[in-house]
Amino acid sequence: MTELNKQLLGYRRPDGTVGIRNHVLILPTITCATQTAQRITELVDGTVTFIHQHGCAQVGEDYEQTFRTYVGMGANPNVYGVVVLGLGCETHQAKSVAGELKKTGKPVEVVSIQDHGGTLTTIAEGAKIAAKMVQDASMEMRVPFDFSELIVGTECGGSDACSGLSANPAVGAVSDKIVERGGTAILAETTELIGAEHLLADRAVDDHVSKRVYEVINAMENRAIKMGVDIRTGNPSPGNIEGGLSSLEEKSLGASTKAGSSPLQELVSYAERPTKKGLVWMDTPGHDIEQLTGMAAGGAQVVLFTSGRGTPTGSPIVPTIKISTNSMMFESMQENMDINAGTIIEGQETVDAVGERILNEVALTCRGKKTKAEILKQHDFGIWRIGPTF
Amino acid sequence: MENVHRTLMMKPSDKVAVALSKIEKNTIVQVISQTTKYVIELQDDIQFGHKFAVVPIKKGEDILKYGEVIGVASEDIAEGEHVHIHNLEGKRGRGDKNDRAKQTTTGI
Numbered sequence: 001m002t003e004l005n006k007q008l009l010g011y012r013r014p015d016g017t018v019g020i021r022n023h024v025l026i027l028p029t030i031t032c033a034t035q036t037a038q039r040i041t042e043l044v045d046g047t048v049t050f051i052h053q054h055g056c057a058q059v060g061e062d063y064e065q066t067f068r069t070y071v072g073m074g075a076n077p078n079v080y081g082v083v084v085l086g087l088g089c090e091t092h093q094a095k096s097v098a099g100e101l102k103k104t105g106k107p108v109e110v111v112s113i114q115d116h117g118g119t120l121t122t123i124a125e126g127a128k129i130a131a132k133m134v135q136d137a138s139m140e141m142r143v144p145f146d147f148s149e150l151i152v153g154t155e156c157g158g159s160d161a162c163s164g165l166s167a168n169p170a171v172g173a174v175s176d177k178i179v180e181r182g183g184t185a186i187l188a189e190t191t192e193l194i195g196a197e198h199l200l201a202d203r204a205v206d207d208h209v210s211k212r213v214y215e216v217i218n219a220m221e222n223r224a225i226k227m228g229v230d231i232r233t234g235n236p237s238p239g240n241i242e243g244g245l246s247s248l249e250e251k252s253l254g255a256s257t258k259a260g261s262s263p264l265q266e267l268v269s270y271a272e273r274p275t276k277k278g279l280v281w282m283d284t285p286g287h288d289i290e291q292l293t294g295m296a297a298g299g300a301q302v303v304l305f306t307s308g309r310g311t312p313t314g315s316p317i318v319p320t321i322k323i324s325t326n327s328m329m330f331e332s333m334q335e336n337m338d339i340n341a342g343t344i345i346e347g348q349e350t351v352d353a354v355g356e357r358i359l360n361e362v363a364l365t366c367r368g369k370k371t372k373a374e375i376l377k378q379h380d381f382g383i384w385r386i387g388p389t390f
Numbered sequence: 391m392e393n394v395h396r397t398l399m400m401k402p403s404d405k406v407a408v409a410l411s412k413i414e415k416n417t418i419v420q421v422i423s424q425t426t427k428y429v430i431e432l433q434d435d436i437q438f439g440h441k442f443a444v445v446p447i448k449k450g451e452d453i454l455k456y457g458e459v460i461g462v463a464s465e466d467i468a469e470g471e472h473v474h475i476h477n478l479e480g481k482r483g484r485g486d487k488n489d490r491a492k493q494t495t496t497g498i
Binding site: 229244308 | 396398400408410437438439440441455456458459460461473474475478479480481482483484485486487
């Protein structure tokens, strides 16, 4: 594929960012509003939502992290406009989330079950607003944009012993190619960098970033130590172990190859938007959906997701390109997997050649090609909770 | 049987190699990383993606893959033996062995 065919096309948003999808998001800020949100998406084509169990009786940093995640999801450039849906009495007030979202300049409306007098009238009101937004969204045209405006999330889930040999190094090659073109690549899953942190700290642009690498690693490892158990009871997972991974360190060394070889520019908190371009580390757990959600809320327009065991995972707003580490799984789970990197294991393709193939897929996805997870409506969402519910 | 089965060793300093297909016990395999070459008779069946020792490893010794430490041997391991959770322990995130975990997380 020529460079011309790598041209990216997306939707320019009022805040200057570019989206590669044009969703209207029904954003429930509280768990008891999620069913109402779901009903609206059943009525109105072009809308998406997500089910979750959060938004009330949360305090402190945990409150902030959930709030930041809601706002980040709505602010993601793949979202044209947002209907923020609340109950009315929850800690995560719909109007507060909407207030933050309005700063992006995109269409934002609030609907509240208590204010509108119950579920049915709220569904009707929300659907009316959403229908108008979808029609407005449909008049937006895709325009060319540059790789420097792209934030690509990287992730591995359901790893096997091939992950560190094929798909992860190939994603690392893509990460470098995105960075070379002025764009941003997010490395995440702090848990799965335990044992490989020294390699990344050595690539930090300054002492502050290097120090932060060790801080987030120690914080994550100390959570396991405080539990009084071997982290191997949960990570690597039973499937990872069956696939040949023996320890968290081994998994981490394979996972870290997703970071390519670019300098590490910044370390951002969960669901925080990067302020630097280049390679950026987001502090997330290894849990597939929680890290995917964190990167989506951090503004990633597309995610590259490698798997050895296979996974259906996707996001309601961010196309997730799934890359298999071995050909056997690619064959058996073709309906879920987009790209096969198992050819590297078989000696048929180089890491760089597969990286080039993935980069082409990123361009095609940016131009509108749907990923398998989008087609199968795999609208996963999960917030990394860092405090108890009260 | 030598050379029939594909294996992969990432760095010459590694103590384990990965089987790129299922390889049966007693098979003789060749393992190459740069200028380092081993010819090894496998002591166990090795499943696709699993590891075997390319050198004898003593109990308590660090086990290297990618040229980095992936854990420690929990028993003596012979050349050609399957290396996995039965004879390799992780050193990190060990809440069950609090002292060792602290030693390995000094970081900064």
